[in-house]
Amino acid sequence: MIPAIGWSAAYSATPDSPAVYSRDVIAWDSAGRALVVDERKGTLVPASDPGDDGLTFRRLEERGRPGRIVPGDGWTAQLTWDHGGMTVERVLAWEIDANGNGGRPLFASPVGPMPLQSFVGVEGVEYEHATDATASTRA
Incomplete structure (x- = not known):
């Protein structure tokens, strides 16, 4: 096994669901497959294998x-x-990130923090701070 740093596996509840959940990739196996934790089995499993949780692997x-x-x-x-x-x-x-780049927003989800890039079907986003509702940023 080779440790994986900085990778995640994206899943959705159904193949056409807009909501996407992510899990950290822990390692790569000898065949080059990404491995994630299967909490129920207490072991590492290939990220792309269908699990018991009903989630569909996306990318x-x-x-x-x-x-x-x-x-x-x-x-x-x-x-x-x-x-x-x-x-x-x-x-x-x-x-x-480690280079000081970022400002990548993380949102709450049932499976933990989720980046905006994990949302499927978002066409636009506008950020706003509660203390200055007139100062917003479009992305």
């Missing part, structure tokens, strides 16, 4: 080297979806 995502996490402190993101809907999500924290 691997490179997250970069570990860096810092800073609190979201009052920031929200208004997400515009490809189906025309809109939701407002609280930014849980901002992820800064």
